[in-house]
Amino acid sequence: MLELIKVWWxxxxxxxxxxWEFIKVRWKKFIFWRKKRYYRFRGLVWFRKIGNAFLTLIVLFIIYLFIVDIxxxxxxxxxxGLSNISNPNQSVASxxxxxxxxxxxxxxxxNRTPVTFGEISPKLIETLIATExxxxxKHFGIDFQAVFAALKDMTQGKSRGASTITQQLVKNMYKTRNQYSTGLFGYIPGVNLIISKTKEWTTAIKIEMFYTKQDILTMYLNTVDFGSNAFGIHTAAKTFFKTKPSKxxxxxxxxxxxxxKATTTYSPISHPKRSMERRNVVLENLVARKIITQYxxxxxxxxxxxxxxxVxxxxxxxxxxxxxxxxxxLQDWQDESGFDIFSDGLKIYVTIDSRMQKYAEEAVNKQMRTIQRRFFDHWRGQNPWQDENHKDIVNFVEDIAKKTKYYSSLSKRFDxxxxxxxxxxxxxxRMKVFDYNKGEKDTTFSVMDSIKYMNHYLHSSFVAMExxxxxxxxxxGDIDFKFWQYDKVAQAKRQPGSTFKLFVYTAAIMNGxxxxxxxxxxxxxxxxVEKGEPKSWSPHNANRVFTGTTMTLKHAFGRSINSVAVQLAEKYGIKEIIKYAHLLGIRTPLEEQxxxxxxxxDISLLELVNSFGTIVNEGVYHDPILITRIEDKDGNIxxxxxxxxxxxxPYEDAWLVTELLKGGMTEPGATTQALWEWDIFRYNTDFGGKTxxxxxxSDAWFVGVTKNLIGGAWVGGEHRSVHFRxxxxxxxxxTALPIFGLFMEKVLKDEKLxxxxxxxxxxxxETILRNYKCQTYIRPDTTARDSSDEALENVIEEIPLTDEIKSVE
Structure with a gap:
């Protein structure tokens, strides 16, 4: 090994x-050549000396540009490099x-949206060139006339710019002053500025070689910053004048x-007088270039x-x-693909329909205004965060405050x-808080006051899908995005209450x-047994009454009878229910109790609604689809x-569970029948659902289903302890069902939908082997006594639906 090292050394x-010998030989030849040129130079007449010196300076300047560039x-x-120039990297809005x-x-x-040269007003092009x-x-990237004029002004203590539009494009697009000046000389004060300027020149020359003048103007206007978060002429025209660049x-x-010249100094928003003066100077430039008349x-x-x-x-x-x-x-997709939706100018085509989105937002807003008035009246003079004994929850506001960033900063500041x-x-x-009438209102609150104020509001979410x-x-995702950005369709997870009975009854149907x-x-x-300890659970119905009545599963599901759901769960087992919940679309882990x-x-609204969709889709599951496709800036998918x-x-089981959902509208006293309040039944459309x-x-839900559209709504407090009593x-x-009713009312009325x-x-x-054609009938009460629900439960009959019995369908 040592011998090998010696050989290589x-x-x-x-x-x-x-x-070294090669350098010495070449250096001697260069010195000899230079002495020869020097003696020749001394013999020249004065004007030829000047010409020779000028040509030498030009050659040296070209060599300097070359060695800086390489x-x-x-x-x-x-x-x-050429690849950077042919494929400039600029941040473009998706x-x-x-x-x-x-x-x-x-x-x-x-905020940048590129435009083509044909989309830019010729008047803007004329104004830009006349001023900048x-x-x-006439030049090829460097305007030497402007450079010499700037040098002359510098000798007189004046300041003047000499950068061409192409050079400004280089600064905007390639950031030569902070991304590329990293060589050894770049750390020498003063020298780094000369080097960066040189790079602007060399890059400007390259751009002039590869692009037409129209291309350069287009790229410049697409990249330049006009201030007020307006990058590029498309955004600037929209931001300042609500118009298009062509107009x-x-x-x-x-x-x-x-x-x-200076986006802050001459901002028409911050400094309207200065902006007016600067605008008039630019207009005078148009006169000087004979583009417009003085008049x-x-x-x-x-x-x-x-x-x-x-903005x-x-x-x-x-x-x-x-x-x-x-x-x-899309975060995982971005990590895998390398795309950035905030800078790569993508076109993202989503499944949301703008009209249906508008109807959904209007439905949520209208219903939540109504509920909020009730809630304020319900808790008037009291805090809504109370325990089972109707006492304010201790440290409720304080515990929320401790989770804020402001609290963290104060903790660090005051140790x-x-x-x-x-x-x-x-x-x-002074701060701004949410208000239904104004959207937001200015007020004077402490942090603690604001927490109390904001927690008097109920929240909601809604999602509709095919x-x-x-x-x-x-x-x-909520009643207002500015004040509550946490999404309550897919991110928030709450107790679904009786809407979860869908999975209990599905397990029962799947078991025959x-x-x-x-x-x-x-x-x-x-x-x-829970954690080794024996326990017992005795749930009650919503009205706290057990009637002792025998009823069909369809009726029990429509009326949301808890005791029947619990008997089914006990019969088939919680594991079986969890199994079908996950099969139908619940992705959140479920507690086996x-x-x-x-x-x-707890589950999310999105996965719940999608699970109902699996039933309506004849037992076939699919993920919720949010995007139809994404295209890059060149139109490639x-x-x-x-x-x-x-x-x-199986198809048969999905059909039978769908019949249960439809029973929410057909069974006497079924909770979904509250939909009759809305004008949705004259459009040849069937409904079903579950409250x-x-x-x-704390949490109120409704999932409504039709053949072609399903929708789910949730209503509740930001914190579970904030609710109606x-x-x-x-x-x-x-609370939740009216949102679906209001939404469907507008969707069905819209001829375009x-x-x-x-x-x-x-x-x-397919052939359905099990019976599903049955309808509960409640005999009229002919007595003078009170016909409460409990009394009526004792006189119900189950009538099989046949072709002969049309009156009870």
Missing amino acids: GKFLTLISII NFLWLFGKSP VIYTSDGKVMGKYFRE DERFY LNYEQSATLVGLL DCDSLKKIPIQLNFS EQSYDGDALHFRAYLDKY NNKDSIDKYLNLPH PETGNVKAWV MSPCDKMTDKRVTWDY PSLSLGSS VYQPNKEQIRVI GTSSNH TGQLGEGSK KQYRGKFPTKPK
């Missing part, structure tokens, strides 16, 4: 000596399109071009700057909770000193039962969803 020394000996740092072709919003860090680079069409006139163009200029100067200003934020537009969730939903922290938490200051395709058509099989409404005590049969384990569908339960309410009314006010049929009308099929595709 000898070869290395030999190579070094050869290189980063000779790593002295100057990397310069933009645009989200709805299924009906509307722009829903954007994702961006820099009057010899633009900009001279005075608007002059205002925007005037901003390029036209004077007329334009008299016109005030007429702004239509609106577009990343979360402006519609379906804000959906878009925030979509960002998280966890409680008195200091409490002082600032209770110190009033059962056959899984396409999500509407998504409302039918909708017409009968069970008795009776008290049930379920003995079980008896109370699961009544919906005690880079993402398509997985539309695989899997049969998870749900958690045990203390009675079922009369807080149950799902009173008539594809969502339709009845459930009356004839199955």
